[in-house]
Amino acid sequence: ARHVRYDEQGQAAVDWDLLQESVVLATRFLDDVVTANGYVPAVPQLKAAAHRTRRIGLGIMGLGDLLYCLNIRYGSAEGQELAAQVMEFIRYHAMRASVQLAQERGPFPAIQGSVYDPQNFRWTPPQPLTPYRYLERWGRPALDWEGLTTSIRQHGIRNAAQTTVAPTGTIATVSGCEAYGCEPVFALSYVRHMNDNGRDVELRYISPLFLAALQRLGLDEATQERILTEVSETGSCQSVEVLPEEIRHVFVVARDISAEEHVRMQAALQAFVDASISKTINFSESATPEDVAQAFRLAWQLRCKGLTVYVTGSREKVVLETKATRKAKQGAEPQRISTIVRPRPHRVKGETYRLGTPLGTAYITVNTNGDDEPFEVFLNVGKAGSDTAAVAEAIGRLISLVLRIPSPLSATRRLKQVVRQLKGIGGGRPLGFGQGRVRSLPDGVAQVLAEHLGMIDLEQQKGVDAEQLPLFGAADFCPECGNATLVNTEGCRRCYACGYSEC
Incomplete structure (x- = not known):
């Protein structure tokens, strides 16, 4: 490879x-x-x-x-x-x-x-x-x-x-190989089980080469998401009708290949290999003893030195499996969803962005892991102990959780979904004008994350639009009207929107 x-x-x-x-x-x-x-x-x-x-x-x-x-x-x-x-x-x-x-x-x-x-x-x-x-x-x-x-x-x-x-x-x-040994790719999307000191850790995977092929097709994000959702169920793209025939023809996985094709691929290699070959012939759940016997007879005729057969779902514990296989084994039992969150490494690297928002100046840090994938997000807005700071911390924690929970989607793709959900959320006191307008703290967070992912250029937007000066310093949420207009004035906190006073 x-x-x-x-x-x-x-x-x-x-x-x-x-x-x-x-x-x-x-x-x-x-x-x-x-x-x-x-x-x-x-x-x-x-x-x-x-x-x-x-x-x-x-x-x-x-x-x-x-x-x-x-x-x-x-x-x-x-x-x-x-x-x-x-x-x-x-x-x-x-x-x-x-x-x-x-x-x-x-x-x-x-x-x-x-x-x-x-x-x-x-x-x-x-x-x-x-x-x-x-x-x-x-x-x-x-x-x-x-x-x-x-x-x-x-x-x-x-x-x-x-x-x-x-x-x-x-x-x-x-x-970083998708296919092991001389095997075909097991599945375009699957769950890998890892034993971590007696704990079953699930690692979700999706084929990078398949993702690259989807990007070359020029499909929009929504279409790609639908394709990946369908592929993540069975691990195969053969039933995805929206994909061109040439993609489905090339991107076959172990279950899409007939037993005869498996054996003939092994035999083609065996002609130039001294020792035996580790090769598995994948059969569907409906395979019969005669199907297996025919595979062994063909392998003997083609002078293979060994053969391994695996019937889908025949083992209780496996290293690799698709969602469909797991559901079939579980039967009517509810699906057990993994709750294991990736632990935080000792050291990560990241970038911090400064952005004015209706709640005050926000400092947003995006940290990445060793693969340069987004790993966690921190928000710092307002004074420590204020409601504004608490809301900002909650937003950061939830985004970080989305990035660290097991998922077949890469962290970058998940963060793009977060941007789409937060972008455009309005508030009672927008800040700025034109393209650089920040409608609310979530909208500002979406703009910074989009800049980090290369979706927009905030610096260029700031150079075009005039900057709006804040009416007053950092404000907190008013318990009466809910606006972020509760400001310390002359030793008392007053709301500039509804007139509420704590004194």
């Missing part, structure tokens, strides 16, 4: 040069690991076996991301061939790097009697399951398998096995 480059027109392509560089570096690193690894001292046979063959397991993750970027459907004939081309490229350059290491450090000790034995060389270059039909489409450089075979005969090879495909669930998540 990190080996994609874009041209000036924004067209994606595989960065084969960068991929080759990564493969060579990773092969050398993994061979170093075999030497440096701290094997269990109580079982010396482990170290001896590892050093005899020096097997390494260079694999992939983010294959589904790559297919999304290149607008190729996972499981299609094109998808199977691209997967095979990428895996063949990785296997070839991993073996080339291993031969280079053999020249520097010597071949693996158990090479005699193996398929790489120079005296009885039996290894043959791997071949794709079906002849390539799109070899020129993705610009993959030519591979000299004959030259590599000659080099192995001459120098041997450092590692008896070079490639595998691991699950990479946690590693892929930490690395």
